[in-house]
Amino acid sequence: MDLKEQLIQSSTNILPQFGLRTEFQGAIEENQLSSANQVNILIGFSGGLTGNMVVGFKKTTAFKVISTMMGGVDVTALDVIGSSAIGEITTMIAGNAMAGMEAKTPIIFSPPTIVTGERIFLIISRLKANKLTFRLGDDLFNISFCLE
Amino acid sequence: MEEEKFNTFVNCVSDAFRNVADMVAQFEFKECSKERIEEKKKYSVVVGIVGKNKGRILFEAGGSLVKKLTEAMNDGPISNVMDVYICLLEFSNMFCGNAATLINNKYRGSDMRLTPPAVFSGVELQVITPNIHSITTYYKSEHGIVTVDIGFEGV
Numbered sequence: 001m002d003l004k005e006q007l008i009q010s011s012t013n014i015l016p017q018f019g020l021r022t023e024f025q026g027a028i029e030e031n032q033l034s035s036a037n038q039v040n041i042l043i044g045f046s047g048g049l050t051g052n053m054v055v056g057f058k059k060t061t062a063f064k065v066i067s068t069m070m071g072g073v074d075v076t077a078l079d080v081i082g083s084s085a086i087g088e089i090t091t092m093i094a095g096n097a098m099a100g101m102e103a104k105t106p107i108i109f110s111p112p113t114i115v116t117g118e119r120i121f122l123i124i125s126r127l128k129a130n131k132l133t134f135r136l137g138d139d140l141f142n143i144s145f146c147l148e
Numbered sequence: 149m150e151e152e153k154f155n156t157f158v159n160c161v162s163d164a165f166r167n168v169a170d171m172v173a174q175f176e177f178k179e180c181s182k183e184r185i186e187e188k189k190k191y192s193v194v195v196g197i198v199g200k201n202k203g204r205i206l207f208e209a210g211g212s213l214v215k216k217l218t219e220a221m222n223d224g225p226i227s228n229v230m231d232v233y234i235c236l237l238e239f240s241n242m243f244c245g246n247a248a249t250l251i252n253n254k255y256r257g258s259d260m261r262l263t264p265p266a267v268f269s270g271v272e273l274q275v276i277t278p279n280i281h282s283i284t285t286y287y288k289s290e291h292g293i294v295t296v297d298i299g300f301e302g303v
Binding site: 032033036040042043044045046047050051052054078080083084087108109110111112113114115116117118119120121122123124125126146148 | 196197199206233237262266267268274275276277
């Protein structure tokens with residue numbers, strides 16, 4: 001299975017464990033430079049595979065994910081605890097996907113970094129990236145990834 | 149990560165950053181006290197660190213400095229917006245790679261490796277890496293301010 005399939009499987013397995021029903025919607029090839037979401041979680045990886053992945057949410061969707069993970073508390077801003085929670089779920093998705101890659105050498109990934117703001121553009125590689133879109137309840141979120 | 153190794157790496161990154169800026173763009177950066185990047189549009193480059201110690205290097209600069217850096221590296225005006233992002237990818241790869249080599253040579257078995265850089269641009273950009281301890285260094289040049297923040301887990 002390639003990384004795309006692993007990420008689809010990992011997301012649709014892990015997020016429902018937190019009560020977040022997730023359906024894969026489709027995949028596209030993206031230009032190197034692309035517009036990003038309001039909340040982006042970046043994880044880089046090296047070793048058996050080298051590249052980057054970014055999970056992108058609208059702010060309101062990120063708040064819903066954090067709220068669900070934290071037992072339904074009201075989330076209106078992305079504080080340190082919320083960032084930690086959303087970083088952790090991204091690490092779980094990445095870890096689960098990488099574990100299924102059967103690489104000859106271990107794939108090691110960096111700590112998650114959360115980038116928020118408005119009118120964000122992003123480039124994760126000189127090469128074209130793949131973008132996976134998922135439905136999460138009534139909202140959408142994306143996972144972009146690129147292997148070197 | 150031992151504090152001494154962490155501080156050594158911060159110094160390696162500082163040296164590599166200033167050397168590469170001087171070499172590729174003839175920009176002279178000097179360390180300065182804490183200063184904000186005032187411009188609304190900001191560029192943030194994140195380079196992940198993996199190996200025995202995990203962390204990340206965060207390089208941030210305002211739009212006008214990044215434009216001047218790109219023009220200096222390209223030896224002329226910017227013809228395409230992509231030039232700016234590619235220039236930042238290259239610049240970050242160079243100084244972070246240089247610093248990782250220095251630390252791997254000094255601490256055998258450190259096996260520090262970098263993940264590819266990711267460049268973000270935007271308004272009101274905020275970058276958070278939870279659960280790391282980091283040190284920010286501020287640099288000033290005639291073209292503006294940049295910050296380099298280095299953070300590791302378990303320091």
